[in-house]
Amino acid sequence: xxxxxxxxxxxxxxxxxxxxxxxxxxxxxxxxxxxxxxxxxxxxxxxxxxxxxxxxxxxxxxxxxxxxxxxxxxxxxxxxxxxxxxxxxxxxxxxxxxxxxxxxxxxxxxxxxxxxxxxxxxxxxxxxxxxxxxxxxxxxxxxxxxxxxxxxxxxxxxxxxxxxxxxxxxxxxxxxxxxxxxxxxxxxxxxxxxxxxxxxxxxxxxxxxxxxxxxxxxxxxxxxxxxxxxxxxxxxxxxxxxxxxxxxxxxxxxxxxxxxxxxxx
Numbered sequence: 001x002x003x004x005x006x007x008x009x010x011x012x013x014x015x016x017x018x019x020x021x022x023x024x025x026x027x028x029x030x031x032x033x034x035x036x037x038x039x040x041x042x043x044x045x046x047x048x049x050x051x052x053x054x055x056x057x058x059x060x061x062x063x064x065x066x067x068x069x070x071x072x073x074x075x076x077x078x079x080x081x082x083x084x085x086x087x088x089x090x091x092x093x094x095x096x097x098x099x100x101x102x103x104x105x106x107x108x109x110x111x112x113x114x115x116x117x118x119x120x121x122x123x124x125x126x127x128x129x130x131x132x133x134x135x136x137x138x139x140x141x142x143x144x145x146x147x148x149x150x151x152x153x154x155x156x157x158x159x160x161x162x163x164x165x166x167x168x169x170x171x172x173x174x175x176x177x178x179x180x181x182x183x184x185x186x187x188x189x190x191x192x193x194x195x196x197x198x199x200x201x202x203x204x205x206x207x208x209x210x211x212x213x214x215x216x217x218x219x220x221x222x223x224x225x226x227x228x229x230x231x232x233x234x235x236x237x238x239x240x241x242x243x244x245x246x247x248x249x250x251x252x253x254x255x256x257x258x259x260x261x262x263x264x265x
Contacts, residue, residue, distance in 0.1 A: 008071030008128045010171030012135055018248060019061035019129070024138035025145045026249040030256050031130050032146075037263050038119045046263050047118050053259065054125055061133050071128050072121060079117045086113030131168060140165040141243055159233050166222070170215075177214045181207050 041047060058065050092108030143161035151157050182192070185206050192203055
């Protein structure tokens with residue numbers, strides 16, 4: 001259960017860095033560009049270039065690289081599932097000594113599995129970097145900007161952005177509560193590391209039930225706090241801190257736009 005402590009997605013780490021000072025709308029736009037680009041690249045050199053860009057973003061954020069990579073560990077099962085699904089079920093040229101019985105691994109499967117795994121890995125790291133370098137209030141501002149065209153269709157953009165922000169912020173809160181429940185159950189003698197698959201699944205029940213109760217309690221407390229502060233749906237709200245496009249934002253966007261054509265050559 002230690003993996004719960006390693007999840008960085010949804011958490012914010014304050015630092016005085018170039019990335020932290022960027023306009024949240026610029027960061028959100030750059031994230032979208034890089035994530036969309038990931039779905040169009042397959043060549044190893046292009047993945048290497050994307051990896052270098054992600055590494056540069058991490059260095060400019062002054063967040064320890066090890067801390068960011070540690071946040072990837074809880075998603076290893078997702079990487080394995082994606083890779084195996086392609087390794088064993090993609091038709092094509094078999095790799096020796098396969099096929100063995102009904103098990104077959106193909107060249108095309110290995111290539112596709114590796115590409116999909118790298119895409120998922122980089123998307124998780126990029127998403128983590130957005131939340132690690134952007135406060136919840138800034139994230140709300142960025143989401144409002146991204147969804148603002150939907151206002152023409154009478155979509156409640158402000159409320160949707162607020163819901164998304166609250167959902168993101170609930171991730172670290174629920175993980176912290178889950179870790180507390182796990183520690184409490186361990187103090188009562190429950191060992192989560194022993195037993196078969198079914199036994200381990202049964203041991204999750206004393207964690208999930210209290211966690212559901214606590215999540216509803218937290219949501220109720222949050223709703224009361226928002227009502228007490230005058231929050232109302234469908235109303236325009238002002239910001240305590242106005243965000244403005246600055247010179248560093250221009251350079252960040254220009255750098256991404258200059259590199260972008262190399263992915264489509």
